[in-house]
Amino acid sequence: MSLPLTDGSDAEIAALALAGRQDAYRELLSRHREPVFRLVRATTGDPHEALDITQETFVAAFAALARYDRERPFSVWIKQIALNKCRDWARRRRVRSFFTRAAPLEDAFSVYDDAVPADVQAADRAELARVTAAIVGxxxxxxxxxxxxxxxxxxxxxxxxxxSVSEKTIETRLYRARSKLKALLGD
Known part of the structure; x- marks a missing residue:
C-alpha cells in the first residue's frame, strides 16, 4: 500500500499529479495556497485581486507542471509564477488606469483590508493601511x-x-526598500 499524499514530497506529488491523480493536485494546492496568497496580497495590496491572482497562479502552474524541475523546491517555482502573475496584473492595471482615468492611483491605496489573517492583524488598522500603501508604492x-x-x-x-538574483542583490534591495519605507513613513 502506498503512503498517503500528505507524507510525500512536493516533487513526488507533482509526479503523481502528472500521472493523472486529481488528489495530488489538491494536495499541492492545499500545501501552497496560503503562502502564495500571502505573497500576492502583500505584493498587490488588494486582497480581492489577490484571490484572483492566486487562482491564476495555480491554473498556470498546473498547466505547466510538466516543466517543473523536481530538483528545485516547488515553493520557489510556484512563487516565481505568482510574482509573474502580480507583474502582469500591475501592467494591466497601469494600462486600464491610463485609458480610463477613473480614479487617481492614490485612491486605490485607501482600500480597507478586512481579510488580513488573524495571525497578522495589527491593533491599529489605520497604521496597517498606511504601511501597506507605502509597501505597494x-x-x-x-x-x-x-x-x-x-x-x-x-x-x-x-x-x-x-x-533569480544573487543573495547580495537581495541584501541591497532590502536595504533600499527599508530606507525608502523609512523615508515614506517617517520614524
Whole structure:
C-alpha cells in the first residue's frame, strides 16, 4: 500500500499529479495556497485581486507542471509564477488606469483590508493601511525582495532563488526598500 499524499514530497506529488491523480493536485494546492496568497496580497495590496491572482497562479502552474524541475523546491517555482502573475496584473492595471482615468492611483491605496489573517492583524488598522500603501508604492524590485523576506519569511538565499538574483542583490534591495519605507513613513 502506498503512503498517503500528505507524507510525500512536493516533487513526488507533482509526479503523481502528472500521472493523472486529481488528489495530488489538491494536495499541492492545499500545501501552497496560503503562502502564495500571502505573497500576492502583500505584493498587490488588494486582497480581492489577490484571490484572483492566486487562482491564476495555480491554473498556470498546473498547466505547466510538466516543466517543473523536481530538483528545485516547488515553493520557489510556484512563487516565481505568482510574482509573474502580480507583474502582469500591475501592467494591466497601469494600462486600464491610463485609458480610463477613473480614479487617481492614490485612491486605490485607501482600500480597507478586512481579510488580513488573524495571525497578522495589527491593533491599529489605520497604521496597517498606511504601511501597506507605502509597501505597494515601492518600486517592484524592492517590494518583491521586501515581501519575500519579511512577509513571506523566506531566507535571503530562498528569496534570491525565487527572484533569480544573487543573495547580495537581495541584501541591497532590502536595504533600499527599508530606507525608502523609512523615508515614506517617517520614524
Amino acid at each position: 515601492l518600486p517592484v524590485r524592492l517590494r518583491e525582495a521586501l515581501v519575500l523576506r519579511t512577509v513571506d519569511g523566506l531566507s535571503q538565499a530562498e528569496a534570491a532563488d525565487v527572484l
